[in-house]
Amino acid sequence: MKLDKETRTFDCDPTLTDSQVLEFCSHGAIVLESVIPDAINQRTDEYLVEHPTGEPSTIILEDWFLENVLLHPQVAGAVRSILGRNVGLPVLMSNHRAKCPAPAQGWHHDGDSVFGPEVNYLQVFYYPKDVTPEMGPTEILPGSHLAPTGRDIAWRGGRLMDSPAGTVFITMYPILHRKGESTVEGIRNMLKWSYWRTVPPQRDWVVEPDFDFHTANYGGHGTAKLVAHKFFWLCGNGDGFRTMGGQAWPYSGSQANQIQKSYGFPSGPPQW
Numbered sequence: 001m002k003l004d005k006e007t008r009t010f011d012c013d014p015t016l017t018d019s020q021v022l023e024f025c026s027h028g029a030i031v032l033e034s035v036i037p038d039a040i041n042q043r044t045d046e047y048l049v050e051h052p053t054g055e056p057s058t059i060i061l062e063d064w065f066l067e068n069v070l071l072h073p074q075v076a077g078a079v080r081s082i083l084g085r086n087v088g089l090p091v092l093m094s095n096h097r098a099k100c101p102a103p104a105q106g107w108h109h110d111g112d113s114v115f116g117p118e119v120n121y122l123q124v125f126y127y128p129k130d131v132t133p134e135m136g137p138t139e140i141l142p143g144s145h146l147a148p149t150g151r152d153i154a155w156r157g158g159r160l161m162d163s164p165a166g167t168v169f170i171t172m173y174p175i176l177h178r179k180g181e182s183t184v185e186g187i188r189n190m191l192k193w194s195y196w197r198t199v200p201p202q203r204d205w206v207v208e209p210d211f212d213f214h215t216a217n218y219g220g221h222g223t224a225k226l227v228a229h230k231f232f233w234l235c236g237n238g239d240g241f242r243t244m245g246g247q248a249w250p251y252s253g254s255q256a257n258q259i260q261k262s263y264g265f266p267s268g269p270p271q272w
């Protein structure tokens with residue numbers, strides 16, 4: 001781990017593979033369950049009791065929090081894989097402190113979500129204490145970061161992020177989410193922050209020697225082209241992305257039943 005305190009950036013070995021980066025492009029979230037040690041969860045919770053504000057950003061300046069949460073090897077490695085070298089540390093910390101019981105929040109993309117292939121920052125959530133389904137965990141809608149949708153729609157198929165203490169989940173900023181309904185008494189703290197890209201994208205995560213851009217699974221109609229474009233952009237080849245649409249590459253819905261590779265794979269020398 002290399003931390004530059006002057007520029008407030010860090011660098012470390014990436015941990016995600018081609019397949020994991022592609023899956024993140026498609027799903028929009030990575031869950032790291034119980035990765036933060038108990039002692040740090042407890043210290044964080046105590047800090048939040050002493051600083052009962054919606055934006056306890058001074059916690060970013062605490063060395064114990066920086067080292068054990070923001071720069072935790074699994075968190076930092078995943079973030080470094082997506083955002084490249086010299087990742088920018090957060091400048092703001094939010095605490096979504098919920099007094100339970102409370103009704104569910106409406107589904108929403110957070111403010112100023114930008115939809116497109118670029119991934120220039122990542123939104124991260126951290127629970128310092130266990131959050132059971134009754135305590136109103138965050139609910140996310142996988143795949144909803146790819147294109148804008150109306151707010152406050154009764155979406156189905158969400159993923160309730162009830163998790164043990166110390167769980168961190170990394171998401172694409174525009175993913176649809178909401179605070180779930182809580183039915184028990186108590187306080188639920190959830191810290192939320194962003195990491196920032198400072199370098200142009202390139203495929204410098206863990207490269208799989210046999211990863212095939214032509215046959216990789218980008219998804220079905222409506223989303224495959226968005227997922228593939230995002231993946232190409234992260235590889236540093238966003239401008240090289242082309243699709244004819246229809247059943248041509250990157251549509252992967254019926255790929256398993258095809259007799260040969262899809263038509264329409266972009267020609268020309270790869271840029272990554």
Ligand SMILES: [Fe+2]
Pocket residue numbers: 108109110177
């Ligand atoms: Fe939100």
